[in-house]
Amino acid sequence: MFSRLFENVSRRALVLLGALLIGLFGAPLVASDYLLTVLILILYFAYIGQAWNIMMGFAGQLSLGHALYVGLGAYTAAALYVHFGIGPWIGLLVAVPVAGLAGAFIGYLAFRFKVGGVYFAILTIAVAEFARVGFDHLTWTKGSSGLFLPVAQYTRNDLWLLRGQPVMFYYILLVAAALAFVFCRALLQSRIGYFWLAIREDEEAARSAGIDTFRYKMIAVVISSAMTSFAGVIYAFYYNNLFPEQVFHISRSIEIILGPIVGGVGTLFGPIIGAFLLTGMSETLIAALHALGIDIPGAKQVFYGFCLLLVIAALPDGIWPWLSRRIGLSEREK
Amino acid sequence: MPFDVYLNVAVGGLLTGLVYGLMALGLSVIFGVVRVVNFAHGEMMTVAMYIAIVLFSALHLDPLIMLVPISVVLFCFGYALQAGVINPFITRPEHSQFLLLVAIAIIIINVLLIIFGPDAQSVQTSYSYDSFQVGKLIVDATKLYAAAAALAVAVALYGFFQFTAIGTAIRACADNYTGALVVGLDVKHLYALTFGLGSACVGAAGVMLVLIVDVTPSLGPAYTLLAFVIVITGGLGSMPGALLGGVLIGLTEAMAGLIFTPSAKSMFAFAILVLVLLFRPQGIMGKKAA
Numbered sequence: 363m364f365s366r367l368f369e370n371v372s373r374r375a376l377v378l379l380g381a382l383l384i385g386l387f388g389a390p391l392v393a394s395d396y397l398l399t400v401l402i403l404i405l406y407f408a409y410i411g412q413a414w415n416i417m418m419g420f421a422g423q424l425s426l427g428h429a430l431y432v433g434l435g436a437y438t439a440a441a442l443y444v445h446f447g448i449g450p451w452i453g454l455l456v457a458v459p460v461a462g463l464a465g466a467f468i469g470y471l472a473f474r475f476k477v478g479g480v481y482f483a484i485l486t487i488a489v490a491e492f493a494r495v496g497f498d499h500l501t502w503t504k505g506s507s508g509l510f511l512p513v514a515q516y517t518r519n520d521l522w523l524l525r526g527q528p529v530m531f532y533y534i535l536l537v538a539a540a541l542a543f544v545f546c547r548a549l550l551q552s553r554i555g556y557f558w559l560a561i562r563e564d565e566e567a568a569r570s571a572g573i574d575t576f577r578y579k580m581i582a583v584v585i586s587s588a589m590t591s592f593a594g595v596i597y598a599f600y601y602n603n604l605f606p607e608q609v610f611h612i613s614r615s616i617e618i619i620l621g622p623i624v625g626g627v628g629t630l631f632g633p634i635i636g637a638f639l640l641t642g643m644s645e646t647l648i649a650a651l652h653a654l655g656i657d658i659p660g661a662k663q664v665f666y667g668f669c670l671l672l673v674i675a676a677l678p679d680g681i682w683p684w685l686s687r688r689i690g691l692s693e694r695e696k
Numbered sequence: 697m698p699f700d701v702y703l704n705v706a707v708g709g710l711l712t713g714l715v716y717g718l719m720a721l722g723l724s725v726i727f728g729v730v731r732v733v734n735f736a737h738g739e740m741m742t743v744a745m746y747i748a749i750v751l752f753s754a755l756h757l758d759p760l761i762m763l764v765p766i767s768v769v770l771f772c773f774g775y776a777l778q779a780g781v782i783n784p785f786i787t788r789p790e791h792s793q794f795l796l797l798v799a800i801a802i803i804i805i806n807v808l809l810i811i812f813g814p815d816a817q818s819v820q821t822s823y824s825y826d827s828f829q830v831g832k833l834i835v836d837a838t839k840l841y842a843a844a845a846a847l848a849v850a851v852a853l854y855g856f857f858q859f860t861a862i863g864t865a866i867r868a869c870a871d872n873y874t875g876a877l878v879v880g881l882d883v884k885h886l887y888a889l890t891f892g893l894g895s896a897c898v899g900a901a902g903v904m905l906v907l908i909v910d911v912t913p914s915l916g917p918a919y920t921l922l923a924f925v926i927v928i929t930g931g932l933g934s935m936p937g938a939l940l941g942g943v944l945i946g947l948t949e950a951m952a953g954l955i956f957t958p959s960a961k962s963m964f965a966f967a968i969l970v971l972v973l974l975f976r977p978q979g980i981m982g983k984k985a986a
Contacts, residue, residue, distance in 0.1 A: 480727075484925075
């Protein structure tokens with residue numbers, strides 16, 4: 363298993379990967395508080411992007427409703443903590459199956475009835491929106507007035523209850539993003555990974571080759587949704603407040619998938635590069651507009667939209683395939 | 697609650713539903729021909745809404761009179777968008793097109809936000825509070841005018857596709873892309889024309905909705921989604937299906953708002969979508985194997 367993980371990985375790729383990991387590991391030592399929150403955001407999106415990529419990049423199923431799984435994870439863990447004092451790691455044992463079941467439900471509905479492509483994408487949005495309106499009216503989670511976790515001034519980090527300073531969340535997300543990366547690499551090297559790619563490229567052909575396409579698409583959805591819900595749990599305990607309008611909103615789903623698409627769908631580095639670039643771009647725009655003295659709501663997003671337009675027009679496959687050719691990794695990574 | 701309350705709300709929902717149907721028709725036409733999912737559909741509608749509001753508040757031009765001019769503006773906008781920006785993406789994968797249109801949607805929403813600010817605006821016409829009474833049934837005049845106009849635009853569009861040479865050519869592009877190229881049709885131009893027509897539809901729907909709802913720059917995504925729900929419910933590519941889907945969703949939302957709570961009404965629209973996907977994936981009026 364582990365030997366296969368490093369199969370076909372060039373020395374150059376390993377060195378770059380190691381450097382990236384060491385750099386990220388040491389970053390909190392030098393980063394300011396502000397930069398740390400930006401890095402947390404980047405790792406958060408890198409992790410979820412990786413999870414989304416399993417579904418779209420590997421198995422070819424376009425989900426536009428991943429905020430659903432973030433929200434379910436966040437709300438389940440937070441509600442268990444607020445109502446019963448159950449810690450997030452135990453809550454995770456409930457949150458992950460809940461999100462996985464939601465994923466399985468959508469997958470079953472769609473794949474059983476051959477709902478594919480655009481229809482599938484709309485179904486995922488619809489279920490997420492359904493959840494948003496539903497949670498608005500769910501009194502157990504305080505509805506639209508929001509669910510709040512008790513907060514205090516923390517001097518030490520309680521890893522078990524996830525109560526503490528941003529740097530703790532940074533390292534949790536760093537480990538999660540790294541593990542997700544390794545996990546996705548392992549998946550791609552495995553039998554399932556090859557089946558997924560076959561389904562992505564040509565579903566009819568994959569079926570005629572004897573691949574149980576329904577089963578493997580279901581596996582992709584369930585893994586992806588379960589992974590995403592972990593990010594939701596972290597989200598809940600990092601931000602300490604949850605509003606259905608924010609957590610489940612379609613713009614959250616779009617945020618999640620911009621990174622991997624810009625970075626390169628189906629690539630392992632795409633979600634990471636995309637998260638760095640988009641979050642970095644967004645923060646730079648805020649700083650630049652602030653420096654220029656432009657304080658108009660919406661100005662940042664207009665620039666953001668145009669940047670997005672340029673990137674997608676110039677690099678249709680995303681940044682990573684282009685970048686990997688630049689730094690001489692292209693035959694290795696695909 | 698007395699029966700006539702239900703009846704009044706149902707008629708109101710039905711009339712609003714026809715306007716929804718026209719909006720969805722635009723989306724259906726674009727997807728049916730160009731095969732691009734217009735994720736900026738609702739956002740384009742808000743553009744038309746704000747044009748109507750500006751014309752009304754500055755020049756006191758009635759939205760229903762400005763229906764045609766504003767639709768023409770939206771047509772040009774749609775034509776330019778397809779010919780200039782979207783056309784290179786026609787052969788690209790869905791997620792790539794999706795990203796492009798999301799970028800366009802983000803730009804539209806925030807340009808509107810910069811110009812008009814986040815506050816809700818509305819149009820108060822001289823007939824805003826008029827109504828017609830037939831027995832116990834009270835029909836809102838605005839909704840009736842809007843629905844009649846929506847129906848008229850839809851019929852005109854149907855006639856255009858069925859009985860004109862350009863309409864036939866566009867249908868040929870939708871049926872067989874390669875065949876259309878072979879017989880020498882200017883597919884690029886026809887695609888842009890179709891996108892323009894779809895935009896004109898949603899523009900017309902927007903002008904009419906201005907009379908019914910308050911407008912904010914962030915209104916777009918909800919209506920984009922609504923248009924999708926309607927189109928899939930009615931059957932993608934079916935023009936009567938889009939109107940029928942609109943009426944069905946409009947009716948459902950109105951009744952759900954009455955029986956449960958207005959804020960939960962969109963849940964029922966999504967529930968209908970799930971049911972349709974379950975039992976009739978091709979939509980109510982759609983052909984098998986969409």
